[in-house]
Amino acid sequence: MSILVDKNTRLVVQGITGREGGFHTPQMIEYGTNVVGGVTPGKGGQWAFGKPVFETVKEAVDATGANTSIIYVPAAFAIDAMYESIDAGIELIVCISENIPILEMMKIYEYIKTSKSRLIGPNCPGLLTPGQAKVGIMPGYIATPGNVGVVSKSGTLTYEVVYALTQAGLGQTTCVGIGGDPVIGTSFVDVLQMFEDDPETEKVVLIGEIGGRAEIEAAEFIKAHMTKPVAAFIAGKSAPKGTRMGHAGAIVEGGEGTAEEKIAALQAAYVRVAENPEQIPNLLL
Amino acid sequence: MNLHEYQSKNRFAEFGIPIPHGKVATTPQEAYEIARELDGPVVVKSQVLVGGRGKAGGIKLAATPAEAEQRANEILGMKIKGLTVQKVLIDPASKIQTEIYLGITNDRAAGKPVFMASSEGGVEIEQIAHEKPEAIIRQHIDLFLGLRDYQARNLASGINLPREHWKAFIKIANALFRCFVESDATLAEINPLVITGDNQLLALDGKMILDDNGLFRHKDLAEMRDTSAEPEAETQARAAGISYVKLDGQIGCMVNGAGLAMTTMDMTKLYGGDLVGPANFLDIGGGAQADKVAAALRIILSDTNVKSVLFNIFGGITRGDEVARGILQALNEIKTNVPMIIRLNGTNAEEGRRIIDEAHLPNITSAATLTEAAQKAVEAAKGAL
Numbered sequence: 001m002s003i004l005v006d007k008n009t010r011l012v013v014q015g016i017t018g019r020e021g022g023f024h025t026p027q028m029i030e031y032g033t034n035v036v037g038g039v040t041p042g043k044g045g046q047w048a049f050g051k052p053v054f055e056t057v058k059e060a061v062d063a064t065g066a067n068t069s070i071i072y073v074p075a076a077f078a079i080d081a082m083y084e085s086i087d088a089g090i091e092l093i094v095c096i097s098e099n100i101p102i103l104e105m106m107k108i109y110e111y112i113k114t115s116k117s118r119l120i121g122p123n124c125p126g127l128l129t130p131g132q133a134k135v136g137i138m139p140g141y142i143a144t145p146g147n148v149g150v151v152s153k154s155g156t157l158t159y160e161v162v163y164a165l166t167q168a169g170l171g172q173t174t175c176v177g178i179g180g181d182p183v184i185g186t187s188f189v190d191v192l193q194m195f196e197d198d199p200e201t202e203k204v205v206l207i208g209e210i211g212g213r214a215e216i217e218a219a220e221f222i223k224a225h226m227t228k229p230v231a232a233f234i235a236g237k238s239a240p241k242g243t244r245m246g247h248a249g250a251i252v253e254g255g256e257g258t259a260e261e262k263i264a265a266l267q268a269a270y271v272r273v274a275e276n277p278e279q280i281p282n283l284l285l
Numbered sequence: 286m287n288l289h290e291y292q293s294k295n296r297f298a299e300f301g302i303p304i305p306h307g308k309v310a311t312t313p314q315e316a317y318e319i320a321r322e323l324d325g326p327v328v329v330k331s332q333v334l335v336g337g338r339g340k341a342g343g344i345k346l347a348a349t350p351a352e353a354e355q356r357a358n359e360i361l362g363m364k365i366k367g368l369t370v371q372k373v374l375i376d377p378a379s380k381i382q383t384e385i386y387l388g389i390t391n392d393r394a395a396g397k398p399v400f401m402a403s404s405e406g407g408v409e410i411e412q413i414a415h416e417k418p419e420a421i422i423r424q425h426i427d428l429f430l431g432l433r434d435y436q437a438r439n440l441a442s443g444i445n446l447p448r449e450h451w452k453a454f455i456k457i458a459n460a461l462f463r464c465f466v467e468s469d470a471t472l473a474e475i476n477p478l479v480i481t482g483d484n485q486l487l488a489l490d491g492k493m494i495l496d497d498n499g500l501f502r503h504k505d506l507a508e509m510r511d512t513s514a515e516p517e518a519e520t521q522a523r524a525a526g527i528s529y530v531k532l533d534g535q536i537g538c539m540v541n542g543a544g545l546a547m548t549t550m551d552m553t554k555l556y557g558g559d560l561v562g563p564a565n566f567l568d569i570g571g572g573a574q575a576d577k578v579a580a581a582l583r584i585i586l587s588d589t590n591v592k593s594v595l596f597n598i599f600g601g602i603t604r605g606d607e608v609a610r611g612i613l614q615a616l617n618e619i620k621t622n623v624p625m626i627i628r629l630n631g632t633n634a635e636e637g638r639r640i641i642d643e644a645h646l647p648n649i650t651s652a653a654t655l656t657e658a659a660q661k662a663v664e665a666a667k668g669a670l
Contacts, residue, residue, distance in 0.1 A: 103469055246568045
């Protein structure tokens with residue numbers, strides 16, 4: 001078992017002929033992900049990496065039975081791409097694209113509630129279920145099958161932690177990058193609930209950062225609902241207040257969203273919080 | 286991106302919000318001319334991108350043009366929280382009956398914008414929220430519906446605004462909402478919105494913060510960015526497509542990925558204690574090609590506080606040996622004696638480390654783990670203090 005993506009994933013790539021899509025699609029295929037086709041408006045009828053290219057997501061769904069989409073197009077087009085996937089009835093939409101205006105994300109956040117779709121991201125590395133499916137840009141070799149669920153706001157920091165777990169002999173069920181933007185489709189709490197419900201996941205790693213209240217809500221959820229042990233790391237202890245640290249969401253506003261308050265909330269929920277991401281495997285042994 | 290008060294108020298005026306008809310001066314003489322045109326008492330207001338200008342002495346009343354010139358002379362060039370005042374706004378002074386707060390920002394937890402109003406205007410909203418949270422009336426806005434009139438009435442009623450001002454208030458709230466949306470703002474705030482001596486509503490002070498991710502569709506607003514207030518290196522980094530924030534420590538950090546960059550900073554602080562810490566946040570993005578590494582290194586080394594540089598690159602798709610060659614090529618371009626600690630992880634990391642070690646550069650050390658790298662960077666920085 002695993003969560004969100006696995007061998008039954010039928011993936012359509014939005015922007016398969018673009019720079020990012022063209023770079024990452026062959027790697028997803030090589031990993032064994034079931035990529036059933038791609039979408040690039042104006043290039044329908046062509047083939048890319050041995051997969052059919054469609055004009056619209058709806059056409060791709062009708063022809064291939066795609067249930068998951070991944071978006072690699074630039075921000076200005078990614079907004080429309082998300083609505084298109086929602087309206088085509090895609091179950092899981094993964095938006096890798098960054099720099100989406102927050103007002104647009106808030107509209108999509110409302111709109112998707114009226115559908116059956118789930119969105120991961122935007123501005124995220126996607127998902128990796130070791131040995132089954134790689135939907136996104138995480139390097140496949142860092143992960144190995146096992147029983148640790150990983151959920152993170154970050155990209156390369158996640159790779160660090162997953163790689164350290166793998167080297168310590170701790171494999172993963174699924175690694176989920178939810179993204180570091182202020183408004184995202186799937187929260188820590190959503191993923192924690194899925195890991196709690198997944199029989200194969202025995203332990204969970206949460207990687208958060210400064211800004212917002214998502215880690216505080218995660219701590220409240222863990223305290224009230226989780227039976228599985230959780231280890232965590234929060235990045236940004238040394239960041240000054242009121243300054244954006246790369247991610248649009250990583251900013252401490254009005255004294256809220258500091259690393260200290262997040263660490264305290266997690267510790268109060270009996271989460272073992274690492275001072276250093278390299279300690280995480282030890283906290284799980 | 287933050288807008289100055291005068292930029293924010295001018296933007297408000299484009300949407301029909303009443304503002305004082307002042308002008309910006311960069312010299313005392315200009316201040317004199319503007320005050321003479323305005324023909325009455327004026328307020329001389331420093332235009333810097335920080336709060337607390339009034340307390341710092343950056344806002345002064347002047348009864349005559351000569352006095353405006355004198356006040357401008359005092360305020361121009363003054364430092365407020367480290368920022369030099371280069372412009373003053375000369376506004377006609379207003380008689381004030383009542384000060385109101387009216388602002389809109391994003392509630393990220395709710396995933397919606399939220400309008401806030403308070404009868405306790407003139408002080409910072411954080412202070413009101415802290416001291417008298419019940420004095421803030423909130424209305425969340427559905428972006429598909431926009432601000433409904435009943436919501437504006439809820440705000441007016443909630444702050445006990447006299448009924449005679451409701452019509453004008455609702456008009457201002459609607460204009461502020463349109464201004465917020467059509468500017469891709471993350472904050473649009475009128476503080477204070479006053480009832481003047483002649484019983485009119487007037488936006489006396491304004492503040493806007495724009496979403497950097499929305500600027501691609503607002504070229505006119507993007508051009509308003511005041512780079513004079515930020516360190517030169519941050520302006521250069523933006524041009525190079527590198528995310529950089531200058532901090533006040535001694536260890537330069539060059540990292541790929543925002544979360545990992547913050548973590549690297551945290552590690553230098555963890556091992557550096559009170560003596561040394563991170564000199565910057567820097568996310569070089571994916572790939573770490575030689576030209577980008579060189580640009581980033583120039584930016585890091587332009588900070589003379591930097592005593593050592595810590596490279597922490599996770600080669601995801603890019604292989605460690607390629608990253609190592611890129612770093613060596615960049616170091617070949619930029620001659621420096623600053624000690625550098627290079628830690629590579631991911632694909633072909635060991636091969637990358639071997640390439641770094643075999644280059645035998647006197648100021649370069651490699652490290653296998655982040656802990657080891659941070660400790661070495663801290664030692665090197667302490668040694669150079």
